[in-house]
Amino acid sequence: MSDSMKNSKKIYGPNPSFVENANVKKIDENLSIERFWEKEAERLHWFRKWDSVLEGEIPFTRWFTNGKINASYNCIDRHLNSWKKNKAALIFEGEPGDRAVYTYQDLYREVTKFSNVLKKMGINKGDVVTIYLPMIPQAVISMLACSRIGAVHSVVFGGFSSQALSDRINDSEAKLVITSDGYWRRGGIVQAKDRVDKALYETTTVDHVIVIQRSKNHIHMVKDRDYWYHELMDWAEIGCEAEAMDAEDDLFMLYTSGTTGKPKGVVHSTGGYLTGVSSTHHNVFDHKDEDVYWCAADIGWITGHSYIVYGPLSNGSTLLIYEGAPDYPAKDRTWDIVEKYSVSILYTAPTAIRMFMKWGEKWLENKNLSSLRLLGSVGEPINPEAWEWYYKNVGKGNCPIVDTWWQTETGSIMISSLPGINKMKPGSVCKPLPGICADVVDDKGESVPYGRNGYLVVKRPWPSMLRNVYKNTQRYVETYWSMFDGMFCTGDGAFKDEDGYIWVSGRVDDVIVCAGHNIGSAEVESSIVTHKSVAEAAAIGCNNAIKGLGICIFATLKEGEFPSRDLENELSEIIIAEIGKFAKPDKYFFAKELPKTRSGKIMRRLLRDVAEGRELGDTTTLLDVSVIDDFMTMDD
Numbered sequence: 001m002s003d004s005m006k007n008s009k010k011i012y013g014p015n016p017s018f019v020e021n022a023n024v025k026k027i028d029e030n031l032s033i034e035r036f037w038e039k040e041a042e043r044l045h046w047f048r049k050w051d052s053v054l055e056g057e058i059p060f061t062r063w064f065t066n067g068k069i070n071a072s073y074n075c076i077d078r079h080l081n082s083w084k085k086n087k088a089a090l091i092f093e094g095e096p097g098d099r100a101v102y103t104y105q106d107l108y109r110e111v112t113k114f115s116n117v118l119k120k121m122g123i124n125k126g127d128v129v130t131i132y133l134p135m136i137p138q139a140v141i142s143m144l145a146c147s148r149i150g151a152v153h154s155v156v157f158g159g160f161s162s163q164a165l166s167d168r169i170n171d172s173e174a175k176l177v178i179t180s181d182g183y184w185r186r187g188g189i190v191q192a193k194d195r196v197d198k199a200l201y202e203t204t205t206v207d208h209v210i211v212i213q214r215s216k217n218h219i220h221m222v223k224d225r226d227y228w229y230h231e232l233m234d235w236a237e238i239g240c241e242a243e244a245m246d247a248e249d250d251l252f253m254l255y256t257s258g259t260t261g262k263p264k265g266v267v268h269s270t271g272g273y274l275t276g277v278s279s280t281h282h283n284v285f286d287h288k289d290e291d292v293y294w295c296a297a298d299i300g301w302i303t304g305h306s307y308i309v310y311g312p313l314s315n316g317s318t319l320l321i322y323e324g325a326p327d328y329p330a331k332d333r334t335w336d337i338v339e340k341y342s343v344s345i346l347y348t349a350p351t352a353i354r355m356f357m358k359w360g361e362k363w364l365e366n367k368n369l370s371s372l373r374l375l376g377s378v379g380e381p382i383n384p385e386a387w388e389w390y391y392k393n394v395g396k397g398n399c400p401i402v403d404t405w406w407q408t409e410t411g412s413i414m415i416s417s418l419p420g421i422n423k424m425k426p427g428s429v430c431k432p433l434p435g436i437c438a439d440v441v442d443d444k445g446e447s448v449p450y451g452r453n454g455y456l457v458v459k460r461p462w463p464s465m466l467r468n469v470y471k472n473t474q475r476y477v478e479t480y481w482s483m484f485d486g487m488f489c490t491g492d493g494a495f496k497d498e499d500g501y502i503w504v505s506g507r508v509d510d511v512i513v514c515a516g517h518n519i520g521s522a523e524v525e526s527s528i529v530t531h532k533s534v535a536e537a538a539a540i541g542c543n544n545a546i547k548g549l550g551i552c553i554f555a556t557l558k559e560g561e562f563p564s565r566d567l568e569n570e571l572s573e574i575i576i577a578e579i580g581k582f583a584k585p586d587k588y589f590f591a592k593e594l595p596k597t598r599s600g601k602i603m604r605r606l607l608r609d610v611a612e613g614r615e616l617g618d619t620t621t622l623l624d625v626s627v628i629d630d631f632m633t634m635d636d
Helices: 014-019 033-041 071-075 104-120 139-151 162-170 194-202 229-235 271-284 302-312 333-341 350-359 384-394 473-480 519-527 565-579 604-611 627-628
Strands: 052-055 062-065 088-091 098-105 128-132 152-155 176-180 182-186 187-189 210-211 227-230 250-256 264-269 294-295 318-322 345-348 374-377 401-403 438-441 454-458 487-495 502-507 511-514 517-520 535-546 548-557 587-590
Touching: 033 052, 033 271, 062 271, 071 139, 071 271, 071 302, 088 139, 088 333, 098 104, 104 139, 104 229, 128 139, 128 194, 139 176, 139 229, 139 250, 139 302, 152 302, 162 194, 162 250, 162 264, 176 194, 182 264, 182 517, 194 210, 210 229, 227 229, 250 302, 264 271, 271 302, 294 302, 302 318, 318 333, 333 604, 350 384, 350 517, 350 535, 374 384, 384 401, 438 487, 511 535, 517 519, 519 548, 519 565, 535 604, 548 604, 587 604
Parallel strands: 088 318, 128 152, 128 176, 152 250, 176 210, 210 227, 294 318, 294 345, 345 374, 374 401, 548 587
Antiparallel strands: 052 062, 088 098, 182 187, 250 264, 438 454, 454 487, 487 502, 511 517, 535 548
16 A cells, blocks of 8 residues: 555644634434434435335345435426525526526526426336436526426536437437537537537437527527527426426436446435535535535536535525636636636536646636635546645645545445534545445455455445446446345445545555555555656556566656656666565656546556557547657656
8 A cells, every 4th residue: 555545644623713703513423324314314304204214235225115205396496485495506608708597586587497398308207318418597497497307317417528418318228418509618619519410410319309408509400390499488487396206206317338338327416415415515514504515516417416406505595606617718717717606615626637737836826716615526536646735725724625535336435524523534535424334345245354354345224325226237236236145336446544534545446466466556546646747647457478467657747757767767766665576667658647537537448458559439428639649757
């Protein structure tokens, strides 16, 4: 285990004034898991209360049996009988600089009108609607309109290719697609409607396409299939009764990567999911009515569902969404937005934080970030160095950081510090939240002692857990519930320290078995980025004639730094010192950027192709194919 991950001695606590006003100051250890979640569910509006909190056996458990609820009603209507009626619910900034603000009353008007549009287009309870939109207000409106009438939404990330879109439409059997003419990205227009047109050549279930006019680029409209959003909204009536959904009715499906290459349609319920995201948004982010909350994720990922839409709006938040790139027109765009809107809670990914590190502190100079009071991290393990940079340069040492672990499948945050209770260790996700029973186990499913690697599992059901893989119950059981009896296998490796804090070491399939040693890629990467020249790194296993599998390092360097043999030697010495001589890399590759998916995940499969000189595999989900051409070694 690398010293920077396993032996970090730094511990931070929030300032006393934060603790004094925190939403959660202590945990009631006497509450059962069922009673805890029952109390959290009572924070929501139910048309009919449940008969029992939890029924059934893993993996087919049911939460809040026979309870009746609606997610859209909880995100809008229940706020209209208070002062929040005229509170800003949604603040939007487009990449070109245009802005819009929607109060909760405005949101009610737009959502109910669009709900009536969907009904007129033949969408009924249980029908699937594909949403293929950028980060614009209509993305939020579309999701809430679907949930209002009981339609199941399938949001597809707006950067996905037409083929990826077609695959998801076909699997979900969607009846309608909501898209835009285009959207802005780094000053150019992404042709979203053209991708939809191409995707629909290979589909048979879609009857209609609704197009939102965003970039006003020229597009082709198919008669009797394609309709302009603004024209449909012109005649739509305000007011649409929210459908009383059973707690176990499907709310949405969201596709996530599968080891077979075919995406899995992860299905989430209504009552349990909403309970989980509302609870964790309130408790983990310590949400207050006066906060301006910015989750800098995309609507197409689970983070966007849980902590842009359903969690924040169910709590009456003011949320901010931004359409464009964080470095356009300059690398200080993120900090300009924080300053402009007095953002108080910022939730972003380690990938973004390391990118900010690479650009340097100069972009934060002369920016007033004093409105920030809490920072969050999501999406992958954050190395201690990035954590420290975030804490000191963005939060100025005054903002607690909630480093959150969860997945598409878990629906809501599972492991995190509670900022009014827990101390923070840079690089650790802290402990399981109340109501969550997570552990680290060995191959036999038995808890491992502290300091030892194992599998991260969840031993008890939780409300926001996935309910199935769409049309494939067998895959659901085999993927998540077959490895350990009665436990949800997360697919992540982890270890616990002597204080019970959990340190996630990365995906189990990212473990490199080198010369008989199990080496977590995150451990190697965490070591490398301690070097002052390195911005980001990825470690993979590659064929070695002697050891069977060796280690290859792919690294990006900070501005003004350049590859050299001396740098390679220095990096190797760090790895040897922190992990051991057996972990010394066989080869180094350097580039301006690492190949990543549009969600920011490093594509290790392509790195293996590069390392071993193979023809590249599928690159359809790659954000920028050209970065592959930039790799160099000192042998070049």
